[in-house]
Amino acid sequence: MEKASLRDAYGNKLIELGHKDERIVVFDADLSGSTKSGKFGKVFPERFFNMGIAEINMINTAAGLATTGKIVFVSTFAIFATGRAWEAVRQMVCYPELNVKIVCTHGGITVGEDGATHQALEDIANMRNIPNMKIIVPTDDIETAQVIEKVAHTDGPFYVRLTREKFPRIFDENYKFEIGKGYVLRRGEDVTVIANGIETSFALEAAEILEKEGISVEVIHMPTVKPVDRELIASSAEKTGAVVTAEEHSIIGGLGSAVAEALVETHPVPMERVGTPDTFGRSGKGWELINFYKLDTEGITEKIRKVLERKKR
Numbered sequence: 001m002e003k004a005s006l007r008d009a010y011g012n013k014l015i016e017l018g019h020k021d022e023r024i025v026v027f028d029a030d031l032s033g034s035t036k037s038g039k040f041g042k043v044f045p046e047r048f049f050n051m052g053i054a055e056i057n058m059i060n061t062a063a064g065l066a067t068t069g070k071i072v073f074v075s076t077f078a079i080f081a082t083g084r085a086w087e088a089v090r091q092m093v094c095y096p097e098l099n100v101k102i103v104c105t106h107g108g109i110t111v112g113e114d115g116a117t118h119q120a121l122e123d124i125a126n127m128r129n130i131p132n133m134k135i136i137v138p139t140d141d142i143e144t145a146q147v148i149e150k151v152a153h154t155d156g157p158f159y160v161r162l163t164r165e166k167f168p169r170i171f172d173e174n175y176k177f178e179i180g181k182g183y184v185l186r187r188g189e190d191v192t193v194i195a196n197g198i199e200t201s202f203a204l205e206a207a208e209i210l211e212k213e214g215i216s217v218e219v220i221h222m223p224t225v226k227p228v229d230r231e232l233i234a235s236s237a238e239k240t241g242a243v244v245t246a247e248e249h250s251i252i253g254g255l256g257s258a259v260a261e262a263l264v265e266t267h268p269v270p271m272e273r274v275g276t277p278d279t280f281g282r283s284g285k286g287w288e289l290i291n292f293y294k295l296d297t298e299g300i301t302e303k304i305r306k307v308l309e310r311k312k313r
Helices: 006-020 038-043 055-065 078-084 088-092 107-113 123-128 143-151 200-212 229-238 255-266 288-294 297-312
Strands: 004-006 024-028 046-049 071-075 100-104 134-136 158-161 164-166 185-186 191-195 217-221 224-226 243-250 273-275
Touching: 004 006, 006 038, 006 143, 006 164, 024 055, 038 046, 055 071, 055 078, 055 088, 055 100, 055 134, 055 297, 078 088, 078 100, 078 123, 078 158, 088 100, 100 255, 123 158, 123 224, 123 243, 123 255, 134 143, 134 191, 164 229, 185 200, 191 229, 191 255, 191 273, 191 297, 200 217, 200 243, 200 297, 217 229, 224 255, 229 243, 229 255, 243 255, 243 297, 255 273, 273 297
Parallel strands: 024 046, 024 071, 071 100, 100 158, 134 158, 191 217, 191 243, 243 273
Antiparallel strands: 004 164, 134 224, 185 217
């Protein structure tokens, strides 16, 4: 599959939105070259603010500006917006339900050589437990552009998690993103795999491998973690009788937790989770870390085999 940058797609879409809507304002915390929000700043310098290494102040200022009717995009690395600035996000953005879009890059283990301190593996969990926050994890550049367009024109707080690495392009321009909806990319009968981010492409590869063994895998792409598509989760689980989730995030508090919560209240079935264990990351090349933590195609395949064994009991 062709690979493309999600953060470049973000920066380019910001420029497009800026031309169409003068309410669009962008903040960054001295990382605009990496987050690609600086692209907007070069075209609209009067609507771009580099707040320096002061993420809490950035969130507070963005919240204040949002009260004047502006649509505010805030960008930095995922670890800083969801960790250092968590209280400001809760108190100043989500509690008053302001129109602030937190779009972070460098999420997940594919941050790579920056190591454990910068690899946000808990960011979705941190954002997911705040009322009024919606969370989206795109899988490619096509979806990223549509996500940014959608959140810009949807009131309220959003957390959009992007990455450092380029990801395989799965969709084309015919794809239509909707908040809160999952997408069946491949129909199957034996087991359901629910994934987002880079894991969606690995899930599709795993399904192709197992098809040769006579195992029918249904692959669901679930970009919206909150609100998650409970109806689709339940209907697919009822059909296949087994579920595997796959995410580039801790198995605690992210997509796996959201799916497990939905299943236990709708249609409980055997379930396995692909994600990082309850540990910090480590320094290394992004794709090598994906393999090390078994977030790759092989890791998903192993979990599918395991859940199918449980299904037989």
